Amino acid sequence: MKKDRIHLKAPGNWINDPNGFIYYKGLYHLFYQYFPYAPKWGTMHWGHAVSPDLVNWEHCGVALFPTRYEDQNGCFSGSAVEHDGKMYLYYTGVHYDVVNPENIHKNPNDRYESTQLMICSEDGFSFDNFNGKRVIIPPFSDREQADRTHTRDPKVWRGKDAWYMVLGSRTKDDRGQLLFYRSMDLIEWKPVSRVTKETTLGWMWECPDLFRTEGGDVLMLSPMGVVNDGKREANHAVCLPIEFDEHSCSVQFSENFQFVDYGLDLYAPQSTVDKDGRRVMVGWMRMPEAVEGRWRGMFCIPRVVERKGEHIYFRVHPNVEKxxxxxxxxxxxxxxxxxxxxxxxxxxxxxxxxxxxxxxxxxxxxxxxxxxxxxxxxxxxxxxxxxxxxxxxxxxxxxxxxxxxxxxxxxxxxxxxxxxxxxxxxxxxxxxxxxxxxxxxx
CATH class of the missing domain: 2.60.120.560 (Exo-inulinase; domain 1)
Known part of the structure; x- marks a missing residue:
C-alpha cells in the first residue's frame, strides 16, 4: 500500500473531508471522503489510512462503500468512537431524488435524502458493508425540525454518563443549526436539543466538532455561505470558544469567530484525542487541480488545539516537530x-x-x-x-x-x-x- 510522510495525500484520484479520526488499539486511524475512480468529486466512499505516530502514514484501501438504499449515492462524512474494544463508525448516507442518466456520480439538482448510519468493526480494518450497516436516524420529513437534504456529518463522543452526537443542519429560514442526540448504547439515539446562533453564520453548518480543552469548550464548524461576497469560495472552516452544558445540550456562543486557517484553503477539520490526551486536529486542503493529473486533495499537518481565554491556538503536533x-x-x-x-x-x-x-x-x-x-x-x-x-x-x-x-x-x-x-x-x-x-x- 502507498505510504506518506508528514502530509497524508490522496493515494490517487480524489479525497476530501477527514472522517473517523481516532486513536485505536495503538494506531491512529484516519478515514476520508474518497472517490476512487477519477481526480474529481463523485460518489463518496471512505478511504482509510493508519499511522503509529501521526508522522508516517500507510493507506489501507476502501473501508466503506455504498451498498444500501440509504447510502446508494454516497457515504458522506462522520466520526468514530471505541467501546468495549470495538470501533463504531457513524456517517451520513445519501440517496439522490433523481439520478443523472449521463453521470450517476453527479447529483443533477442538489436534492437528496440524508440518513444517519452506523457500522461496527472488531478490529478497525474489517467492515461488513453488506450486512453490518444500521440506520440510527432516518431522514427528516418535517422542515420545522431540520432539512431532509442538508443534515449530516455526525460527530459522536463519550460524555460523563452517556454518549452524545451532534449533527450539522439548517433551519427552515436557512440558518445553520446543530442537532444534539443522546444514547446509552450507541444504537438508540434520542433527540435532546436544536441550537442555532442569533447572528447569521452561514446557511448550513457542515462537519460540527464540539470538544473540551483545558482552557474551555471549543466548537469547530464549516459553515456554508459564511463568506458571501460572490467573489470567492463561500464555505470556510471556523472555530468559536463556547460554553456547553451537557445535560441540556445548550450552547452559549461567543460573539466572534476565528477562521481555523487564514489561508482559507482548509476545510472540514476533524479532531480526536491523541494517546497522550492532547486534542489534535486535521483538515482537508482544497486543491483546484490534480497533481500530474493523478491525485487531488491532501491533509494539513496534525495540529494540537488549545484554548486560552477567548483565543484558540493551533500548534504543530510535537511528533511532527521532532x-x-x-x-x-x-x-x-x-x-x-x-x-x-x-x-x-x-x-x-x-x-x-x-x-x-x-x-x-x-x-x-x-x-x-x-x-x-x-x-x-x-x-x-x-x-x-x-x-x-x-x-x-x-x-x-x-x-x-x-x-x-x-x-x-x-x-x-x-x-x-x-x-x-x-x-x-x-x-x-x-x-x-x-x-x-x-x-x-x-
Missing amino acids: AYQKQIASPTEAGKAGYRLSLDLEEGEMIDIGGYKIWRKGKRIITDRTAVFAAHDSWRMQAETPEIREGDHLDIYVDQNLIEIYVNNGEYVLSSVVYGLSTEIKGKPSGEWCLYAAESNK
Whole structure:
C-alpha cells in the first residue's frame, strides 16, 4: 500500500473531508471522503489510512462503500468512537431524488435524502458493508425540525454518563443549526436539543466538532455561505470558544469567530484525542487541480488545539516537530517530506519561498501565491492573518504542494496550496533563519 510522510495525500484520484479520526488499539486511524475512480468529486466512499505516530502514514484501501438504499449515492462524512474494544463508525448516507442518466456520480439538482448510519468493526480494518450497516436516524420529513437534504456529518463522543452526537443542519429560514442526540448504547439515539446562533453564520453548518480543552469548550464548524461576497469560495472552516452544558445540550456562543486557517484553503477539520490526551486536529486542503493529473486533495499537518481565554491556538503536533531535526543548508537537501524554515519576520520584511511570497505589514502576515498557482476565479491569490500580538516568529513547513505558516507557535496559521514551487529562497530577514529536513523513516 502507498505510504506518506508528514502530509497524508490522496493515494490517487480524489479525497476530501477527514472522517473517523481516532486513536485505536495503538494506531491512529484516519478515514476520508474518497472517490476512487477519477481526480474529481463523485460518489463518496471512505478511504482509510493508519499511522503509529501521526508522522508516517500507510493507506489501507476502501473501508466503506455504498451498498444500501440509504447510502446508494454516497457515504458522506462522520466520526468514530471505541467501546468495549470495538470501533463504531457513524456517517451520513445519501440517496439522490433523481439520478443523472449521463453521470450517476453527479447529483443533477442538489436534492437528496440524508440518513444517519452506523457500522461496527472488531478490529478497525474489517467492515461488513453488506450486512453490518444500521440506520440510527432516518431522514427528516418535517422542515420545522431540520432539512431532509442538508443534515449530516455526525460527530459522536463519550460524555460523563452517556454518549452524545451532534449533527450539522439548517433551519427552515436557512440558518445553520446543530442537532444534539443522546444514547446509552450507541444504537438508540434520542433527540435532546436544536441550537442555532442569533447572528447569521452561514446557511448550513457542515462537519460540527464540539470538544473540551483545558482552557474551555471549543466548537469547530464549516459553515456554508459564511463568506458571501460572490467573489470567492463561500464555505470556510471556523472555530468559536463556547460554553456547553451537557445535560441540556445548550450552547452559549461567543460573539466572534476565528477562521481555523487564514489561508482559507482548509476545510472540514476533524479532531480526536491523541494517546497522550492532547486534542489534535486535521483538515482537508482544497486543491483546484490534480497533481500530474493523478491525485487531488491532501491533509494539513496534525495540529494540537488549545484554548486560552477567548483565543484558540493551533500548534504543530510535537511528533511532527521532532521529525524535523536535521539541519540543512538548502531546500535541495530536503527529501519528499519537505522542510521547515524557522525565522523571525519583522515589520516590513519579506521572504520568497520558491515563488511564494510572505511579508509582514501592519502587524499582519500576508502571502501571495500568484507565481505558484494557476488562476481560478474563486481562489484567493493573497491571504493574511489578523493582527498578531505575541511576537515575530514563523515556522514554515514547505511541501511541494502545500505551505503551512505557524505564527508564534500557533497564534494563527496560514496555509496555502501551491503548484510548481522552485527550490530557491529569496529575501533577507534581519535575523537568522534555519532550515530543517524531516529525517527519513527508520
